[in-house]
Amino acid sequence: MDLQIDSDGQTPKHPGHRHVLVPWSVQGNLNPPEIVRGQGSYFFDSSGNRYLDLTSGFVAVSLGHGHPHVIKAIQEQAEKLCWVASSYHNDVRAKYAEKVSKISPWKEGARVHFTSGGAEANDDAIKIAKLITKRPKILSAYRSYHGSTIGASALTGVDRWQDPFPAMSGIVRFFAPYPYRSPFGTNTTEMETKVALQHLRTVISHEGAQNIAALILEPMTGSSGAVIYPDGYLQGLREICDLHGILLIYDEVMTGFGRVGKAFAASRLGVAPDILTFAKGASSSYTPLGGVLVRETVAQHFDTNLFDVGHTHAGHVLAVAGGLAALEVYEEENLFERAIEIEGWLRSGLDQLKQKHEILGDVRGLGALFGIELVKNKASREPIVEWHSASKSPLMRAFFGELMKRGVHAYGRYNMMLIAPPLTISPEELGEGLDAIDAALAVVTGMLE
Secondary structure (H helix, E strand, C coil): CCCCCCCCCCCCCCHHHCCCCCCCCCCCCCCCCCEEEEEECEEEECCCCEEEECCHHHHCCCCCECCHHHHHHHHHHHHHCCCCCCCCCCHHHHHHHHHHHHCCCCCCCEEEEEECCHHHHHHHHHHHHHHHHCCCEEEEECCCCCCCCHHHHHHCCCCCCCCCCCCCCCEEEECCCCHHHCCCCCCCHHHHHHHHHHHHHHHHHHHCHHHEEEEEECCECCCCCCCECCCCHHHHHHHHHHHHCCEEEEECCCCCCCCCCCCCHHHHHCCCCCEEEECHHHCCCCCCCEEEEEEHHHHHHHHCCCCCCCCCCCCCHHHHHHHHHHHHHHHHCCHHHHHHHHHHHHHHHHHHHHHHCCCEEEEEEECCEEEEEEECCCCCCCECCCHHHHHHCHHHHHHHHHHHHCCEECECCCCEEEECCCCCCCHHHHHHHHHHHHHHHHHHHHHHC
């Protein structure tokens, strides 16, 4: 349930778009607004309506819309050079890679392999891990999302894909902790961590540690629930991986570039992986830019072995120029740190809504990435809709529809909504979004009653 627009069952309002296949949607009755302009925390449709971008698109446009420094950098690069083969050195790539290495979670730094987006980065991270370890299996958690390419779809641990059912040999699932809805039936975060780690050890013992190349995990889940792992879990993963020579991969496509209050969630949470994937906020999505950040001590493997990974648009200089400019803005405007300030606003405002609304069961988040979970009542924690039927739920469609009526763009899945505003948002703009959530919750409560 991405951009939720109720269909009126009639001919699309914009018939000129009939040649466009809209992702993740049944095409016949689509009637979304036609977006033509963006500025700051808002975007505008062809009818002049304004929408507050409360989730930064798909948790992507971290600088808001139309930041002049990034636009100017893209224009200047376009005038000089738009593309050069990835087999050549390029100054823009070198500058960006150096700056990202400096903000990486490793003291020794890192090297960057460029991609065009997050799913491609996760595919390549898996390939890199297999090239290094010569092992066939990958551990991936249930309740995870890693992208929509065939490889990333196979890594994804939720049932989002209807056809074709993605398959890639060697993917092994495990349950990660989820304190609000424990898959292990625990009552404390301490026990949740203990049991989850023992569960993982059992999975590894059955699969054979010598067969496992890597474990891939979102350090905080995104569209699959905004789950924050309890204390000690990530550290336990790090120790297990070190014990067995398994490479630990963080998917930081959503959490990277200041979204959770540090350059990367690995730094905020204090546990570093061996490989880290990024996209979205890397360029504030002004250009299609992603990549794989490989710890220097791991990347050295390829000083004497073939780095058999690459793409035509790997390190596309126009895309990287946008990323370099975005990174300059993050640093000059102290936006990584500002996410901590936004965290305070969000926690305060959402906690007030939780106290007010019986259907708002849980509020959780870090930095400028929060999730709210809708339930039938707080005591039972029963989801307002069954997890995989939410796209057909009149309650959730009504919830997102009410937000759109009030000029707020929101993103969510199942019984969840993400709140991930641009890092440039003002308290007043965020208040506007929280007021819309308040009103939408009241409407859904009335439907339940």
